[in-house]
């Protein structure tokens with residue numbers, strides 16, 4: 470007879486209590502000490518009992534509550550609370566233990582829970598586990614979701630290139646996960662949009678437009694269902710480019726009139742492809758179709774007189790512009806985020822909607838997450854969080870001292886706070902990232 474859900478949850482609670490006991494002991498003993506090994510072996514056999522009736526044990530944090538197989542831990546005991554806190558601190562929102570989990574992997578997992586949370590976050594929890602070769606424990610964290618989005622769009626673009634209609638199922642799933650992170654950890658997700666891959670421009674661009682659009686849509690408080698449509702439209706908006714000659718895609722500045730006509734067809738091609746995908750709404754198709762029409766309707770394709778541009782299409786247009794400006798292309802050097810904002814300002818009222826643009830600036834800040842900034846002390850830091858109400862006083866991580874030497878231990882300062890380190894420092898100007906060797910995504 471299958472055990473009831475309540476019993477399974479109670480058993481899992483015992484496992485979590487044991488896990489946290491091991492974590493505490495791991496602070497006292499080395500990994501191969503009998504105390505640790507015995508505990509790990511016992512926990513493995515507990516998991517094996519679970520695996521008699523299921524292939525995996527999944528735990529997820531849903532609206533701040535730890536949930537096991539749909540059953541929330543409403544009044545968690547101390548160990549369950551500590552488990553939740555430890556995974557949360559490491560940027561993890563879900564964990565799955567798979568059948569086949571072995572002692573070595575589980576010892577690595579205990580080490581993961583003991584390891585300094587900031588150090589884990591620097592490379593992301595999922596990368597940490599991959600490097601330790603832990604295969605039977607999978608995590609959902611912001612980088613895993615972003616990478617999954619990249620894989621999903623790369624598969625879809627390849628399918629389209631082969632003349633097939635890609636499935637939207639995985640894309641819908643990944644957009645749902647991205648939108649959750651937009652709500653729970655927006656700075657971390659936005660920081661990842663700064664990762665620009667020159668080789669895979671279209672993959673990163675598609676994911677970034679999806680993330681930025683979700684973020685702007687959320688700031689504009691659009692209903693949740695619409696949010697998913699907007700995210701999906703962002704992901705697929707340029708899929709039609711796979712059907713355009715690559716030579717044209719790579720040199721938009723010197724296009725012949727014929728080539729330009731060809732280029733202008735990509736929103737129609739994208740919309741056609743998306744309309745043939747199963748389970749994709751009319752709204753999503755429309756947003757894809759309209760992403761280059763522009764605020765003044767002077768873009769493409771031409772819209773019949775009297776037909777309105779959907780307000781959400783303007784969200785995609787803004788995100789598309791911003792990501793294009795901040796990305797290195799064969800014909801363009803990337804502009805730092807603050808400079809991109811100035812360029813966007815000049816497009817406001819023509820290409821992009823001024824009201825939405827104002828909200829976009831509020832959302833990203835004048836110095837968006839990942840911007841390098843100089844302080845009046847001469848120090849240089851990177852913006853790690855923005856405050857819509859005080860855009861000139863973001864939270865920063867100071868990375869370089871006055872001499873330009875990199876600090877061994879970066880210093881986090883919220884310029885908006887009343888503390889002394891904050892009140893004695895002011896942000897004075899953007900700093901040129903080319904002068905400093907750093908990868909913002911690994912720092913935030």
Ligand SMILES: [Fe+2]
Nearest residue numbers: 706707760761
């Ligand atoms: Fe486009």
Ligand SMILES: [Fe+2]
Nearest residue numbers: 674706707789
């Ligand atoms: Fe685009």
